[in-house]
Amino acid sequence: MQTGKTVLVAFAALGATASVALADGVKSDAAVSAPSVTVMGIAGSASGKATGGGAASVALPVTDRIGVQVDGALTNAGGTGGMDAGLHLFTRDPNAYLAGGTFEWSRFGSTNAYRYGVELAAYLGDVTLGTTGGIQRGGANHATTTAGYAAVQADYYLFDTLKTSVSFGGYSNYRAVLALVEWQPVNDTPLSLFTEGGASVAHEHRGIVLAGVRYTFGAPNSTIKDRDRHGDPEVFLQSGIASSNLMGNTKAFEPAVTPAAPQPAPFNPI
Incomplete structure (x- = not known):
């Protein structure tokens, strides 16, 4: 738990620093046009349980071609709390590509998970094709498991203010x-509404339906497409809430339970 508090405090400090330095959000060909902070609220149902949470993401330029993104989230699914934090260091040409390294930490209930990986994206007009992958380690009750993870994603912008993914x-x-599906009602106001749904397709049968709202500070005239390519890069697999519930992160890292030995039948004297 101490690790989680340290990560969240560091994230809050970086967010405060960025909020002081927020610029006008003017687009440029830099990896990150200007410092920005995106906040999100989300609610819905996961496997029949009420689910909700909040998240924030800070994007900062390091050099003309290098940017850094820090993410944090607090969630609750069916009465079980969770925390997430991530660090993304990337190079990007907003007209062509993004490539970077990622670190993510998640805690759900008593389970901690750590991901070390890479992410790649190609910007092809109104289409974005992306992938991420790496190594995931985690455990509950002092047990540790290691596995690979990977994801692919395709986004299509019907308009700069309407995205499907x-x-x-x-x-x-x-x-x-x-x-x-994400929609920005007003072009020059960086507030968007979104809904997402999904299902597990192996090992367990789970479903999730969520709805939420996003707002980006520091980019007053940006559209969804501008935000994704010039400001705050989107995090693949979309939201930690969805991926955690659909793929059973907590169960994957629980130590195996040894079945109890069979008990002899009671002795019934005749």
Whole structure:
């Protein structure tokens, strides 16, 4: 738990620093046009249980071609709390590509999970094709498990203010598919509404339906497409809430339970 508090405090400090330095959100060909903070609220149902949470993401330019993104989230699914934090260091040409390294930490109930990986994206007009993958380690009750993880995602912008997205990913024996629609009602106001749904397609049968709202500070005239390519890069697999519930992150890292030995039948004297 101490690790989680340290990560969240560091994230809050970086977010405060960025909020002081927020610029006008003007587009440029830099990896990150200007410092920005995106906040999100989400609610819905996961496997029949009420689910909700909040998240924030800070994007900062490091050099003209290098940017850094820090993410944090607090969630609750069926009465069980969770925390997430991530760090993404990337190079990007907003007219062509994104490539970077990622670190993510998640805690759900008593389970901690750590991901070390890479992410790649190609910007092809109104289409974005992306992939991410790496190594995932985690454990509950002092047990540790290691597995690979990977995901692919395709986004299509019907308009700069209306995005559709589908992704498929998994780790170990768990697989999930997710779909999202995001809409920005007013062009020059960086507030968007979104809904996403998904289902597990292997190992366990789970479903999820979520709805939420996003707002980006520091980019007053940006559209959804501008935000994704010039500001705050989107995190693949979309939301930790969805991927955690659909792919059973908590169960994947629980230590195996040894079945109890069979008990002899009671002695009944005649």
